[in-house]
Amino acid sequence: xxxxxxxxxxxxxxxxxxxxxxxxxxxxxxxxxxxxxxxxxxxxxxxxxxxxxxxxxxxxxxxxxxxxxxxxxxxxxxxxxxxxxxxxxxxxxxxxxxxxxxxxxxxxxxxxxxxxxxxxxxxxxxxxxxxxxxxxxxxxxxxxxxxxxxxxxxxxxxxxxxxxxxxxxxxxxxxxxxxxxxxxxxxxxxxxxxxxxxxxxxxxxxxxxxxxxxxxxxxxxxxxxxxxxxxxxxxxxxxxxxxxxxxxxxxxxxxxxxxxxxxxxxxxxxxxxxxxxxxxxxxxxxxxxxxxxxxxxxxxxxxxxxxxxxxxxx
Amino acid sequence: xxxxxxxxxxxxxxxxxxxxxxxxxxxxxxxxxxxxxxxxxxxxxxxxxxxxxxxxxxxxxxxxxxxxxxxxxxxxxxxxxxxxxxxxxxxxxxxxxxxxxxxxxxxxxxxxxxxxxxxxxxxxxxxxxxxxxxxxxxxxxxxxxxxxxxxxxxxxxxxxxxxxxxxxxxxxxxxxxxxxxxxxxxxxxxxxxxxxxxxxxxxxxxxxxxxxxxxxxxxxxxxxxxxxxxxxxxxxxxxxxxxxxxxxxxxxxxxxxxxxxxxxxxxxxxxxxxxxxxxxxxxxxxxxxxxxxxxxxxxxxxxxxxxxxxxxxxxxxxxxxxxxxxxxxxxxxxxxxxxxxxxxxxxxxxxxxxxxxxxxxxxxxxxxxxxxxxxxxxxxxxxxxxxxxxxxxxxxxxxxxxxxxxxxxxxxxxxxxxxxxxxxxxxxxxxxxxxxxxxxxxxxxxxxxxxxxxxxxxxxxxxxxxxxxxxxxxxxxxxxxxxxxxxxxxxxxxxxxxxxxxxxxxxxx
Numbered sequence: 001x002x003x004x005x006x007x008x009x010x011x012x013x014x015x016x017x018x019x020x021x022x023x024x025x026x027x028x029x030x031x032x033x034x035x036x037x038x039x040x041x042x043x044x045x046x047x048x049x050x051x052x053x054x055x056x057x058x059x060x061x062x063x064x065x066x067x068x069x070x071x072x073x074x075x076x077x078x079x080x081x082x083x084x085x086x087x088x089x090x091x092x093x094x095x096x097x098x099x100x101x102x103x104x105x106x107x108x109x110x111x112x113x114x115x116x117x118x119x120x121x122x123x124x125x126x127x128x129x130x131x132x133x134x135x136x137x138x139x140x141x142x143x144x145x146x147x148x149x150x151x152x153x154x155x156x157x158x159x160x161x162x163x164x165x166x167x168x169x170x171x172x173x174x175x176x177x178x179x180x181x182x183x184x185x186x187x188x189x190x191x192x193x194x195x196x197x198x199x200x201x202x203x204x205x206x207x208x209x210x211x212x213x214x215x216x217x218x219x220x221x222x223x224x225x226x227x228x229x230x231x232x233x234x235x236x237x238x239x240x241x242x243x244x245x246x247x248x249x250x251x252x253x254x255x256x257x258x259x260x261x262x263x264x265x266x267x268x269x270x271x272x273x274x275x276x277x278x279x280x281x282x283x284x285x286x287x288x289x290x291x292x293x294x295x296x297x298x299x300x301x302x303x304x305x306x307x308x309x310x311x312x313x314x
Numbered sequence: 315x316x317x318x319x320x321x322x323x324x325x326x327x328x329x330x331x332x333x334x335x336x337x338x339x340x341x342x343x344x345x346x347x348x349x350x351x352x353x354x355x356x357x358x359x360x361x362x363x364x365x366x367x368x369x370x371x372x373x374x375x376x377x378x379x380x381x382x383x384x385x386x387x388x389x390x391x392x393x394x395x396x397x398x399x400x401x402x403x404x405x406x407x408x409x410x411x412x413x414x415x416x417x418x419x420x421x422x423x424x425x426x427x428x429x430x431x432x433x434x435x436x437x438x439x440x441x442x443x444x445x446x447x448x449x450x451x452x453x454x455x456x457x458x459x460x461x462x463x464x465x466x467x468x469x470x471x472x473x474x475x476x477x478x479x480x481x482x483x484x485x486x487x488x489x490x491x492x493x494x495x496x497x498x499x500x501x502x503x504x505x506x507x508x509x510x511x512x513x514x515x516x517x518x519x520x521x522x523x524x525x526x527x528x529x530x531x532x533x534x535x536x537x538x539x540x541x542x543x544x545x546x547x548x549x550x551x552x553x554x555x556x557x558x559x560x561x562x563x564x565x566x567x568x569x570x571x572x573x574x575x576x577x578x579x580x581x582x583x584x585x586x587x588x589x590x591x592x593x594x595x596x597x598x599x600x601x602x603x604x605x606x607x608x609x610x611x612x613x614x615x616x617x618x619x620x621x622x623x624x625x626x627x628x629x630x631x632x633x634x635x636x637x638x639x640x641x642x643x644x645x646x647x648x649x650x651x652x653x654x655x656x657x658x659x660x661x662x663x664x665x666x667x668x669x670x671x672x673x674x675x676x677x678x679x680x681x682x683x684x685x686x687x688x689x690x691x692x693x694x695x696x697x698x699x700x701x702x703x704x705x706x707x708x709x710x711x712x713x714x715x716x717x718x719x720x721x722x723x724x725x726x727x728x729x730x731x732x733x734x735x736x737x738x739x740x741x742x743x744x745x746x747x748x749x750x751x752x753x754x755x756x757x758x759x760x761x762x763x764x765x766x767x768x769x770x771x772x773x774x775x776x777x778x779x780x781x782x783x784x785x786x787x788x789x790x791x792x793x794x795x796x797x798x799x800x801x802x803x804x805x806x807x808x809x810x811x812x813x814x815x816x817x818x819x820x821x822x823x
Contacts, residue, residue: 030713031713031714031717032710032712032713032714032716032717033716033717033721036716036717036721037712037713037716038368038375038376039376039453039454039455043376043454043455044455047453047455050453051453082368082369082375083368083369083375083506083522084369084371084374084375084506085369085506085507090522093522094523149553152554152557152561153557156557156560156561156563157557157560157561160561160562163561163563164554164557164558164560164561164563165554165557165558165563166524166525166547166558166563167521167524259550259551259554260551260554261554262524262547262548262549262550262551262554262558263523263524264521264522264523264524265523268523268550269522269523271550272366272523272550275710275712275713276368276712277712277713
């Protein structure tokens with residue numbers, strides 16, 4: 001067990017290092033000179049050169065990489081090329097926003113998908129099962145940003161019951177916070193729920209066909225009782241795997257949804273940074289996203305052993 | 315389109331309105347857009363703008379968004395540009411005098427002016443601010459306009475004398491821009507986050523990626539503005555900004571990004587659409603430095619091939635104005651030059667034949683900005699009519715476009731709005747991406763810089779005409795400034811000719 005955990009951790013750290021190299025290399029080959037963009041169209045070549053020196057982008061790439069990566073473990077992401085302010089605190093501000101979005105959307109997805117998926121599986125031959133199945137198929141086909149635009153058009157512009165966008169921190173005004181959170185979370189969460197519902201359904205269906213469930217049914221348990229007693233743990237493994245993948249998808253989805261709803265999260269920071277070639281900022285944000293995805297995967301790996309005792313051996 | 319569908323929509327809207335009325339009557343929540351105007355609460359205003367400031371320090375960071383938010387509102391200048399008349403008028407200077415030789419400017423300052431940190435504003439601060447522009451502290455290239463100042467003398471706390479090293483018709487105008495902003499020596503420690511100026515507003519909060527809030531200060535020297543709290547909300551996405559106005563999230567769209575959505579607002583009696591002018595000449599550049607556009611006839615052919623009114627109608631729904639050279643209608647030396655190269659495809663073909671070119675292929679590299687993408691399609695199809703094949707390549711703006719077109723000059727034709735004020739001088743810069751090098755034009759501008767004010771206007775006019783006749787580029791039109799505002803908001807800066815989104819005259823009925 002301990003060896004397994006340590007092995008997982010080692011893989012995690014190695015992945016981080018590999019990711020940092022990739023992220024840095026990708027930014028380095030991106031066309032566009034940050035110094036030129038920061039100074040604008042009327043800059044002289046001399047001032048561009050001076051700014052390049054101030055940014056440190058005139059140094060060899062290896063030196064730049066070493067300087068950047070050595071600060072990461074202590075949360076030092078360097079200073080933004082554009083605003084000349086420290087990147088770490090900016091990312092921290094934005095992470096809090098995006099975290100609310102992703103967590104609430106995940107919670108919503110779970111709350112919707114688990115009962116619906118089980119229902120669709122247990123009643124897969126009846127009309128209600130087919131309806132759930134069909135609706136979830138539709139949900140998968142609608143991208144989050146489109147769902148967002150539709151929600152804004154209906155609930156903000158037409159009905160005027162919810163704001164069309166923006167963000168209010170929970171500490172400032174909890175009521176407004178919730179009002180601003182509803183539409184983006186629905187846009188993100190419902191689409192994820194649709195995807196998840198289908199996985200839950202097929203996982204439960206698979207389990208229902210297993211011999212041990214048939215045996216349980218033969219002993220006289222109803223389909224849901226049999227599932228609850230013998231099937232859920234087994235069905236949980238593929239569902240948790242998909243859920244982990246979905247958290248990654250959600251983080252990416254949040255980038256787009258944040259733009260639609262004008263939410264100051266990591267996603268909008270990332271897009272603004274890319275447009276301004278604020279490369280250090282972009283590198284920092286991407287690294288944070290990578291860490292988040294890797295962490296979720298690590299967590300899931302560890303979760304497997306909790307769910308399924310058979311995986312604890314070896 | 316057809317009547318039945320219209321009626322159906324109207325019915326649906328009516329039904330929604332009934333539902334909405336029922337909702338708000340029952341819930342009792344305050345509805346921001348329909349509240350009664352005579353509230354005792356501080357008057358507030360939320361304005362939607364497109365580009366967010368990258369920092370709050372325009373001394374080291376370029377970009378129009380910073381002075382747009384801060385100039386005249388937080389920072390003040392000795393003289394300002396009146397957005398109605400386009401004239402230079404006094405602000406912190408009560409009065410100013412220019413010596414006959416044009417070298418000495420004497421400013422008399424208002425008394426009892428304070429900075430928002432409590433410090434008094436005096437002639438010493440003027441000296442400090444001007445010299446600071448010339449020092450290493452300022453890094454943006456606009457500071458060059460201050461290099462003409464030879465010395466600044468403080469003759470009393472309210473009088474300051476600025477000596478120029480040579481006469482200039484441009485310097486006083488530049489003093490109305492961000493480089494003329496007055497700083498306090500005790501207020502420059504954290505310009506990126508904490509601006510300290512003499513203006514009627516102070517920065518309240520700046521939430522990156524969202525909004526910037528300005529609040530009035532109690533100890534402002536002049537007349538306090540009517541609106542006590544202004545929130546500038548930033549929207550990268552035009553649709554999101556439109557939706558925010560429609561749903562009451564903002565009261566004003568500061569500059570409409572999507573002219574195609576105008577109809578939606580024009581038909582809605584909650585809103586008013588205001589049209590003003592800007593300094594943004596939409597320049598169709600042609601690379602003068604390399605074939606085929608090193609031949610003036612080919613450039614003229616392009617100008618004759620284009621129906622600019624059609625481009626304007628498609629891109630800005632007919633708003634905006636045709637110009638014909640690098641001068642917007644609000645500049646003193648503007649003259650209508652649209653007749654220099656009128657739309658005449660036959661003439662275009664004749665010029666191309668005379669130049670001996672046929673089956674012309676040109677690399678048309680444009681930035682991925684909405685107006686450029688739309689306009690370039692029309693340009694392409696009009697050029698095809700006279701046998702020019704323009705291969706459109708859309709480059710990400712700013713990074714890719716700056717790199718390929720602006721820096722490497724690797725393009726035949728491009729299209730971008732030049733929004734800097736009084737920027738005809740860029741055509742005199744031989745290294746600029748236009749590749750236009752003409753000694754006569756350069757010397758005309760040089761003479762203009764030091765001529766007396768009457769001659770100045772005459773020479774500038776002459777220069778603009780020469781540009782047009784040489785077809786150094788084509789000027790499609792000057793961008794309109796389109797504001798959409800709730801009916802009760804008055805006094806908005808309709809013309810965007812200064813760098814500021816001037817809030818000081820805004821009132822709410």
